[in-house]
Amino acid sequence: MPQNRQILLDNRPEGEAVASNFKLVSTDTPALKDGEVLVRHHYLSLDPYMRGRMNDSKSYAASQPLGEVMIGGTVGEVVESKNPKFAVGDQVVGMGGWQEYSVVDGNAPGMLRKVDTTHVPLSHYLGAVGMPGVTAWYGLVKIIAPKEGNTLVVSAATGAVGSAFAALAKARGCRVVGIAGGPEKCKYAVDELHFDACIDYRQHPDVKTMSKALKDACPNGIDGYFENVGGYILDSVLLRTNAFARIALCGMIAGYDGAPLPLQNPALILVNRLMIQGFIVSEHMEVWPEALKELGTLVGTGKLKPRETVAQGIESAPEAFLGLLKGKNFGKQLVKLS
Amino acid sequence: MPQNRQILLDNRPEGEAVASNFKLVSTDTPALKDGEVLVRHHYLSLDPYMRGRMNDSKSYAASQPLGEVMIGGTVGEVVESKNPKFAVGDQVVGMGGWQEYSVVDGNAPGMLRKVDTTHVPLSHYLGAVGMPGVTAWYGLVKIIAPKEGNTLVVSAATGAVGSAFAALAKARGCRVVGIAGGPEKCKYAVDELHFDACIDYRQHPDVKTMSKALKDACPNGIDGYFENVGGYILDSVLLRTNAFARIALCGMIAGYDGAPLPLQNPALILVNRLMIQGFIVSEHMEVWPEALKELGTLVGTGKLKPRETVAQGIESAPEAFLGLLKGKNFGKQLVKLS
Structure with a gap:
């Protein structure tokens, strides 16, 4: 029975989240019951939504309970199975949480999904070909619904959502302008992610300078905006919107x-x-198959080359997560667990 | 050639609009050219959108030019015609502006529309069976798109838009809660306009008390909101929205x-x-026929009994308009011109 190291939410943040909100523990993995599967996690996904779960206040999802393993998406490999649908060695994506192993009911619908790593590396199922990619797809296709030639803007441009958004938007003939922090990320956005332009918000720290930069980067105005950030960037974008612009x-x-x-x-x-x-x-599961198909093709054909920042070991997850909230990651933030 | 008294926009407001922004002048009505019609206005409509037109800043519509007749909807009677489509005595609705007469090109599409006053009084074509009514219809039907049993809220509840909104929403099986200023308007909203409840914003002048009042009036939360006001009322409504609520x-x-x-x-x-x-x-003219048909039926069958506040004479228009902006009117604000 292997040891399983886990990160629990120990106490809730007062204002800014800090490392001491989390606690590392070690337990035995339990013996499997019929129908269950033991998954050895290879990667844990860190995502901004987790910050919302740490609060006690009303949000769109239940609060993360104190003393329990932090919620999180994982990819890994089946290492033990009492379920005929899953064999040892299967590569799977699920919501295993901030821990090295998880025990999953293999019969519960949507809990564990087998994936094919022939053309798509396993870790990308947590990013471009996973929840962040589908998030970009839904916002673009179902909310912004752009026409060819439209100008679209996305904040957190080099993150997992932003980079997928750019590839999807370019495929639809749009001009895509990113907003990211620092010259290195902005250069990467244009050179590697095919953004038409990218604005460094650190150089434009207020509404006046940001709205000027947006005017320069979007000479025909803004028809659609994908909002990952809020605050003064949203204020600045609104000032540059065209009539009937749509904001996801x-x-x-x-x-x-x-x-x-x-x-x-x-x-x-x-x-x-x-x-x-x-x-x-997660409330629009009906679009996932269509979205994942397009995203898998973009990655498989090299049109979307997602970048990853990988922290090593479960014990590094809290600091990596706090860094993500401050924009220290570059591309999809992962934690390698094996 | 009758004298035509007109109200011009003389100068733009600095902050609050004041009576001295306007100027009353008197001119001759010009001789008609071929195709033109002279309309004697019976009523001028006063509407909040006019305040936006008085500014020089970018808005959804062109600024009202200085020195020209203020824009405004009018109903009246054809008193002279050089257009075979219009006969003397025809009752018409149009955008004649703040003046006693207007000369209209009877061939320009949408400029002048003949109306039937058999079941609907002429003045109502400026309110419930006119632009304000269609505004309520569009927001309700095309944006909020409620289901039977939904709880809907509308601010400025006893105004031309709000009262039409209530009748349209009740016809769709919704619970409708109004927000209005003062006990008299709130009583009227419930007794005459069939609101299920009406909240007096004067008794709830901040987010804390207003959101509490909304909680009491909307025990199942808010599924749709029609916003005529903005400010702390919108903040309060957002706090009480259900998941997937829609706001026009x-x-x-x-x-x-x-x-x-x-x-x-x-x-x-x-x-x-x-x-x-x-x-x-005005950007959704395609819905007007369907909307006007439903609104005309609601008025004709007595299910919508719009109230009007009528000022007398073109010279009273500026003060009546300033009162409208402060909520002093009760129901649709009109100016009687003949």
């Missing part, structure tokens, strides 16, 4: 800590007849 | 004067997966 709201990372960040000029929603829609992708 | 944004009257009013907690759009859409009804 998927993250408000800037506001997770402390007080809510206001939207400074909501009258622009009326003035420019905007549509703003918030969503979480 | 048609007015931000509270923010027309002075600085923009922030939306305090836009993260709720994500948390509750809301959809917010701004619109102006």
